[in-house]
Amino acid sequence: SKPFQKKNLQQASFVSATRRRNPVKSTTTSVPELQAIQAKMGSAGDEFTPLSQLEYGMDKCKVRVRVSRLWESFNPKDDTLFGLDCLLIDDQGKTMQARVEPGDIERFEDLLVEGKVYALSDFHVDSQRDYYMSCSNEWTMYIRRQTVVTEIEGDIDSIPLHSFEFVKFKDLRYRCDDNSLLTDVLGHIVYVGELEEVSKKSRIIEICNARIRDLRGRALSVTLFGDVASGFTEDMLEKGQDASVVAAFAGMSVTSSSSVCSTTSSMYYLDLEIPEVQEFRANLLIQQANPVPLKTPTQKLAESWRTIEQLKSLDREEYDEDTMFLCRVSLIDVDCTNGWCYLGCDTCQKSMSRAPRKYRCARCGPMMPVQWYKLKAKVQDATGAMNLMIFCEVAEELVGVSAEELVNKIEDDDEWYSLPDEIEDLIGSTHTFQVFDKHMDGSFSVRSIMDDASVPAPAAAASQCKEEKADPEGSKKPNKRLRGDDDSINLDLGL
Structure with a gap:
């Protein structure tokens, strides 16, 4: 339908009539017609409730919203239909997910059109579902059979066309395998694979693998399925192989800290005209105009x-869980309050629990466990002290024997909570460790023990000096550690 023009209201004025013996009644726009016009215009007289004020039980409200996204939610394994979902945006830019139940889809599928603005009333507001939500609003709108849907064609420019909750690549690790809230990501497309067909449980599915990069150079693998995959591949072919494209992917599932995949809620947007994309592209152009020379692994x-002081004061926005740092430190203590080893999987090293009859790894399945080291070490250099976790093969390289060998020597239960001589002999020794912050919470673990003869000298940009004194004066070898000797060392092992 064509947009309603204000001049139509002026043309709806009284029609002139000459006075006659039998005068003709003046013609006006009827009340129902005016109501229809006002409904399409979303007149100022309407009292619309902002989405931010909706709560459970507020079923008699009226909202003015744009349908930003519209999709059918279903189980791709068996095609079970869950409903017709949409993301709504109001004048304040607030969002809410709405659902039409499967039995009512036929009634509303032609009434709701992506991108259009509507006045909605007689809907139901309930708590958000526990899975596959497209926005963080705690409430969900249910469009029921009695819901009134009226399209608005008047002044609707104040309602945004799109809304995203972009997540930084470095924060994706917190959403791994958690589909309660789906994820939106933004990045520069650096690779697009060919469209392929794969067989899954007697079904043929189209799949496309792509890769995007953020402004810090972090790469993210993107796997698209079905219609999203075929549409994306076709659109990128039209863009051309040399095109520089900024893509927004909405409604994605996070499969690892460096990969996402599409769901039935997913959509993609190429070079979208929104502030986030415009800012990203502007910064990207600056980077492309001033390329940073690639550094060698040695550099x-x-x-x-x-230094330890620098490690403890790092800005967590400036690194991620895979960033490695070198530090030269002295080992001054190993806390064995909770022991110095654990039963873990021989394959993935995760701790294992014992079922009634056998051990089972949550990741690898049933298997016999092995003893692995878990050393809660306290280290020190000239700038301070900190705790470091040293696990498994790295600890075995440090100690010189396997944890299994030391466990086999245990004759008394107290020995589980006192340091074996082989570990105690390490107190006071100095090492160069490569460390990382796996959980991004300031608790570092040792990734590897470096060879002092081959490790490079510090670059000018790093203020840590390799020759800096790591053995502080007055440090001495403590007595053998017993359970409860030091409660000040309390680290989350993450096992």
Whole structure:
């Protein structure tokens, strides 16, 4: 339908009539017609409730919203239909997910059109579902059979066309395998694979693998399925192989800290005209105009030196869980309050629980466990002290024997909570460790023990000096550690 023009209201004025013996009644726009016009215009007289004020039980409200996205939610394994879902946006830019139940889809599928603005009333507001939500609003709108849907064609420019909750690549790790809230990501497309057909449980599915990069150079693998995959591949072919495209992917599932895949809620947008994309592209152009020379692995290693003081004061926005740092420290204590080893999977090293009859790894399944080291070490250099976790093969390299060998020597239960001589002999020794913050919470673990003869000297950008004194004066070898000797060392092992 064509947009309603204001001049039509002026043309709906009284029609002139000459006075006659039998005068003709003046013609006006009827009340129902005016109501229809006002409904399409979303007149100022309407009292619309902002989405931010909706709560459970507020079923008699009226809202003015745009349908930003519209999709059918279903189980791709068996095609079970869950409903017709949409993301709504109001004048304040607030969002809410709405659902039409399967039995009512036929009634509303032609009434609701993506991108259009509607006045909705007689809907139901309930708590958000526990899975596959497209926005963080705690409430969900249910469009029921009695819901009134009226399209608005008047002044609707104040309602945004799109809304996203973009997540930084470095924060994706917190959403791994958690589909309660789906994820929106933004990045520069650096690779697009060919459209392929794969067989899954007697079904043929189209799949496309792509890769995007953020402004910090972090790469993210993107796997698209079905219609989203075929549409994306076709659109990128039209863009051309040399095109520089900024893509927004909405409603994605996070499969790892560096990969996402599409769901039935997913949509993609290429070079979208929104502030987030415009800002990203502007910064991307600056980077492309001023490329940073690539560094060799040796140069990167030389720039990774840090003192303990520097490690403890790192800005977590400036690194991720895979960032490695070099530090030269002295081992001054190992806390064995909770032991110095654990039963873990021989394959993935995760701790294992014992079922009634056999051990089972949550990741790898049933298997016999092995003993692995878990050393809660306290280290020190000239700038301060900190705790480091040293696990499994790295600890075995440090100690010189396997945890299994030391466990086999245990004759008394107390020995589980006192340091074996082989570990105690390490107190006072100095090492160069490559460390990382796996959980991004300031608790570092040792990734590897570096060879002092081959490790590069610190670069000028790093203020840590390899020759800096790591053995503080007055440090001495403590007595053998017993359970409860030091409660000050309390680290989350993450096992």
